[in-house]
Amino acid sequence: MKLWHRYRGLILPVLVVGALVIWPVLTGNAANRERAFTILKAVALASSLNILMGYTGYVSFGHIVFYGFGGYVGLYLLTEKEWSLWAAILMGGLSSGILAFLLGKAILRLRGAYFALATIGINEAMRAFINNFDLFGGPTGITLNFSVYKAYGGAAQALQTSFFIEAGLALLALVLSYIVRTSKFGLGLLAIRENEDAAEVMGVVTPNAKTWAYVLSAIIPGMVGVLFFFKNGNVEPVDAFPLHASIELLVMVMLGGQGTVLGPILGAFAYQGLRGYLVTSDIFKDIQLSVSGALLLIIVLFIPAGAIGWLRHRLPILRRVLA
Amino acid sequence: MTILLSVNGVNKRFGGLQALTDVTFDLPEGQILGLIGPNGAGKTTLFNAINGIYPPEEGRIIFRSKDVTWGKPYEHARMGMARTHQIVQPLNELSVRENVMVGACFGHENQDLGNAARIADEVLEFVGLAERTDQLAGSLNVAQKKRLEMARALAARPFLLLLDEVLAGLNSSEIDNMIQMVLKIREKGITIIMIEHVMKAVMNVSDRIVVLDYGEQIAEGSPEMIAKNEKVIEAYLGDPKLANQLLEDD
Numbered sequence: 001m002k003l004w005h006r007y008r009g010l011i012l013p014v015l016v017v018g019a020l021v022i023w024p025v026l027t028g029n030a031a032n033r034e035r036a037f038t039i040l041k042a043v044a045l046a047s048s049l050n051i052l053m054g055y056t057g058y059v060s061f062g063h064i065v066f067y068g069f070g071g072y073v074g075l076y077l078l079t080e081k082e083w084s085l086w087a088a089i090l091m092g093g094l095s096s097g098i099l100a101f102l103l104g105k106a107i108l109r110l111r112g113a114y115f116a117l118a119t120i121g122i123n124e125a126m127r128a129f130i131n132n133f134d135l136f137g138g139p140t141g142i143t144l145n146f147s148v149y150k151a152y153g154g155a156a157q158a159l160q161t162s163f164f165i166e167a168g169l170a171l172l173a174l175v176l177s178y179i180v181r182t183s184k185f186g187l188g189l190l191a192i193r194e195n196e197d198a199a200e201v202m203g204v205v206t207p208n209a210k211t212w213a214y215v216l217s218a219i220i221p222g223m224v225g226v227l228f229f230f231k232n233g234n235v236e237p238v239d240a241f242p243l244h245a246s247i248e249l250l251v252m253v254m255l256g257g258q259g260t261v262l263g264p265i266l267g268a269f270a271y272q273g274l275r276g277y278l279v280t281s282d283i284f285k286d287i288q289l290s291v292s293g294a295l296l297l298i299i300v301l302f303i304p305a306g307a308i309g310w311l312r313h314r315l316p317i318l319r320r321v322l323a
Numbered sequence: 324m325t326i327l328l329s330v331n332g333v334n335k336r337f338g339g340l341q342a343l344t345d346v347t348f349d350l351p352e353g354q355i356l357g358l359i360g361p362n363g364a365g366k367t368t369l370f371n372a373i374n375g376i377y378p379p380e381e382g383r384i385i386f387r388s389k390d391v392t393w394g395k396p397y398e399h400a401r402m403g404m405a406r407t408h409q410i411v412q413p414l415n416e417l418s419v420r421e422n423v424m425v426g427a428c429f430g431h432e433n434q435d436l437g438n439a440a441r442i443a444d445e446v447l448e449f450v451g452l453a454e455r456t457d458q459l460a461g462s463l464n465v466a467q468k469k470r471l472e473m474a475r476a477l478a479a480r481p482f483l484l485l486l487d488e489v490l491a492g493l494n495s496s497e498i499d500n501m502i503q504m505v506l507k508i509r510e511k512g513i514t515i516i517m518i519e520h521v522m523k524a525v526m527n528v529s530d531r532i533v534v535l536d537y538g539e540q541i542a543e544g545s546p547e548m549i550a551k552n553e554k555v556i557e558a559y560l561g562d563p564k565l566a567n568q569l570l571e572d573d
Contacts, residue, residue, distance in 0.1 A: 201374065
């Protein structure tokens with residue numbers, strides 16, 4: 001009973017992710033599995049971004065840089081160093097974490113729009129750098145040799161395995177998000193979000209707290225990047241650092257409700273569902289990004305707290321379950 | 324009598340403006356020091372210097388026998404200094420309890436969340452916000468926000484409390500409540516520096532008073548001495564008769 005009380009905010013998020021895993025397994029349909037994979041990937045990325053954006057209040061417009069960078073490191077290790085997928089995923093996450101640590105020391109002293117602009121700059125600079133970096137294949141990127149999949153029971157089996165790893169990463173992301181949200185460290189982050197100067201006066205060591213929030217929000221995207229490009233078979237600068245994907249992540253976080261554990265998960269779910277419809281519909285397929293732009297505008301104007309934030313505000317009784 | 328805080332020859336400039344000139348005083352443990360002066364005299368700037376927000380260009384600030392002149396605000400907080408803000412700074416989207424827990428968690432006692440929640444409830448009871456613990460801080464009115472500022476600072480269980488105009492904007496019964504609270508805090512052994520414009524209050528509560536005018540420390544002494552000091556009367560009270568009148572008020 002006590003345990004259930006303590007972790008009740010985790011129940012709904014785990015149920016959502018659980019359902020996403022069981023659905024393709026039960027239907028045994030590869031197309032459903034790929035759909036679920038995309039949603040789980042979005043869940044993992046959006047939940048990670050939420051640690052920085054939702055809890056700490058620092059909007060990162062270029063968060064996809066950690067996904068791309070981790071992916072590159074992972075694929076390099078898989079092809080050139082013949083590391084196993086597991087080791088490559090861990091290393092991808094670690095590299096993105098280190099990158100975030102170094103970047104954080106430099107740009108986390110900026111606030112508001114200046115920080116957001118700097119993160120866009122970093123993403124673009126990273127793409128330009130990788131484009132000219134021969135070790136990572138320059139503009140053509142890195143392509144996996146098909147024989148790599150043999151170690152994982154062939155390509156078909158590797159897809160299956162990737163799906164379960166993705167589910168594990170999504171679960172890890174939301175558990176991490178929950179732990180941060182309910183910890184003392186998280187309280188410090190929320191204080192920074194609300195009023196950084198007041199937080200500092202109350203003793204929150206803001207430079208450290210912000211740096212660790214940035215690092216924590218970068219690790220899982222790095223791991224997801226390795227997994228995605230492993231499954232994809234190759235990585236190129238254009239696919240690794242797409243700015244529009246960063247913005248889509250922002251929409252997901254804001255749609256569901258920034259600063260909540262469940263919000264980004266629902267946001268990722270809803271946005272990917274909408275996107276799936278838009279790209280296949282005749283009317284919207286060419287303008288699906290404009291629709292996300294319009295959506296972002298509507299959220300910012302009318303429900304800045306997102307769906308979960310709105311519910312929490314309207315029905316305080318839900319606050320206990322909607323962490 | 325141990326000296327808790329010692330301010331030595333502090334100078335602070337903002338561009339061409341000399342905001343503080345050679346401010347020097349010692350504050351013994353357990354006392355209330357009143358800091359007064361006309362608008363723009365540099366009172367809040369002095370707080371910011373003591374607090375580590377704007378380190379001074381010259382001079383030393385010694386807190387609990389350590390030189391903290393160049394320390395960051397969070398370092399000061401972790402050494403046992405807490406303050407309230409003249410313009411209230413609530414963490415709007417957090418509950419009242421969470422606001423106060425921040426103070427307890429990151430102050431010099433470095434409490435964990437469980438203890439912090441307990442301390443928060445105690446302190447909120449003390450400042451009279453017990454019924455509002457689960458409300459969002461943004462939904463409080465000004466007087467309540469001032470109490471919240473006080474509660475956050477107290478939850479850190481500081482050695483030194485800096486109160487920046489906690490009475491401003493309050494009505495007379497709220498002022499009386501707040502003064503009682505300040506006296507109770509002193510009974511707990513917490514040393515206080517208070518900036519105040521409400522003369523009656525500051526004269527009654529303070530053990531000693533420092534007067535600033537255009538960044539210069541023009542007088543220092545007991546409330547009675549300050550009220551009779553001609554420089555102070557000239558700079559601050561303007562009319563000597565008014566000074567007497569203010570003292571007789573209580």
